[in-house]
Amino acid sequence: MIHSYLSARPAWAEINLDHIAHNVSQFRQQIGPMTQIMAVVKADGYGHGAVKVAEKALQSGASSLAVAFVEEAIDLRMAGIDAPILLLGYTDPAHFPNLVHYKLTPTVFGLDTALKLSALAVENNIIIPLHLKVDTGMGRIGLLPDEASEVAARTTRLPGLKIEGVFTHLAAAEDSDETYTNEQLLLFERIIETCRERGVAFPLVHAANSAAAINHFSAHYNLVRLGLAMYGCYPSSELRNKGINLLTALTFKSRIVLVKKVPAGTAISYGCTFRTDKDSLIATIPVGYADGYSRLLSNKGSVLIRGCRAPVVGTVCMDHLMVDVSHIPAVRLNDEVVLYGRQGENEFTIEEAAEKVGTINYELLCAIGKRVPRYYFQDGKLSSVKDFVRGANCFHG
Ligand SMILES: Cc1ncc(COP(=O)(O)O)c(C=O)c1O
Numbered sequence: 001m002i003h004s005y006l007s008a009r010p011a012w013a014e015i016n017l018d019h020i021a022h023n024v025s026q027f028r029q030q031i032g033p034m035t036q037i038m039a040v041v042k043a044d045g046y047g048h049g050a051v052k053v054a055e056k057a058l059q060s061g062a063s064s065l066a067v068a069f070v071e072e073a074i075d076l077r078m079a080g081i082d083a084p085i086l087l088l089g090y091t092d093p094a095h096f097p098n099l100v101h102y103k104l105t106p107t108v109f110g111l112d113t114a115l116k117l118s119a120l121a122v123e124n125n126i127i128i129p130l131h132l133k134v135d136t137g138m139g140r141i142g143l144l145p146d147e148a149s150e151v152a153a154r155t156t157r158l159p160g161l162k163i164e165g166v167f168t169h170l171a172a173a174e175d176s177d178e179t180y181t182n183e184q185l186l187l188f189e190r191i192i193e194t195c196r197e198r199g200v201a202f203p204l205v206h207a208a209n210s211a212a213a214i215n216h217f218s219a220h221y222n223l224v225r226l227g228l229a230m231y232g233c234y235p236s237s238e239l240r241n242k243g244i245n246l247l248t249a250l251t252f253k254s255r256i257v258l259v260k261k262v263p264a265g266t267a268i269s270y271g272c273t274f275r276t277d278k279d280s281l282i283a284t285i286p287v288g289y290a291d292g293y294s295r296l297l298s299n300k301g302s303v304l305i306r307g308c309r310a311p312v313v314g315t316v317c318m319d320h321l322m323v324d325v326s327h328i329p330a331v332r333l334n335d336e337v338v339l340y341g342r343q344g345e346n347e348f349t350i351e352e353a354a355e356k357v358g359t360i361n362y363e364l365l366c367a368i369g370k371r372v373p374r375y376y377f378q379d380g381k382l383s384s385v386k387d388f389v390r391g392a393n394c395f396h397g
Helices: 017-030 042-046 050-059 070-078 093-101 111-124 145-156 179-197 210-215 237-241 350-357 361-367
Strands: 011-016 036-040 064-067 085-087 105-108 128-133 161-167 204-208 223-226 250-255 258-262 280-285 302-305 308-311 321-324 336-343 346-348 374-378 381-387 392-394
Touching (some): 011 017, 017 050, 017 223, 017 374, 036 050, 042 070, 050 064, 050 070, 064 070, 105 111, 111 128, 111 161, 145 179, 161 179, 179 204, 204 210, 210 237, 302 346, 336 350
Parallel strands (some): 011 374, 064 085, 085 105, 128 161, 161 204
Antiparallel strands (some): 011 250, 258 280, 308 321, 374 381
């Protein structure tokens, strides 16, 4: 199947859409019928491809989508997706006409924005839906607790606007110590109560990201915003045994383009940071930091070849990396390489890679570059390919 499509380079990411469906269904079953799922597909669906993930999530029980900003939402609309889309971040007033044209829902965290949106709505004789965001302890964006009810009360009286929801973002929902999360939730509920006393109604109330969706039932309210977990990754290892069984959707793959026998003492890659200590077999893989494979994995990462781990040796280059395959005797040119994911019985997880370089799975997923085509699998078959280099969506059903 996969041979029917020849990628620009032997480096690609396989996305299992059935796993996305499984992960959304897990939450659909666990969170109860009164709570909606908003699928977070910003950053091109955490590197998986926003359109395909959004379509699958909506078919599997999500009822709305979230992205960071307008351009990301426009991509979804251009692909024919008509579900509600919340813009989680700041929307520049220059983009307000796009809100109207593409029917997008902005996040409001200032009266100034509400006034401008109201003027636009009145001018166009339309109603603009919005969600208010309050900052209960993330310290990023949102109305501060002592201004929130005043802004909410004034916004709700502005013509042309409909407050559809109120939300906050949790800063430490993946921590086993729940103190901070509970404080944030308490403050959030107090703010909502004060707003209600001032006549503001919020049809949707939301706070939970993946970690809280897994572990904090009290944060579910009537909508959870599901990002990382939908892609099959856990926000922390402690959340693995909490009753939600996730399946990783992405496998990052390549092929060996050269195997060479080298004597002891051979330097490998820039800076000669690795020298073979014996006669060795070294394989070259055409993936580098320009593809999102972190240079920090130099002499630290591992890949899987023929079900065995092969350590990255030397510095990761822009377009290549080298691995020691001396212990894999049958290794040969063109062998499949798994950079993150499972091969046979063995697995090298993105979490392990992230730990080695001092970051989180989120960052490594988002970093997988546009030079890496995404191959989508559905019902065990290749269903489509997104090749950014060729600039085309290719279909090979
Ligand atoms: C406001 C907001 N909500 C929800 C999410 C989804 O979080 P997660 O990927 O942990 O589920 C994010 C992601 O960063 C976010 O910024």
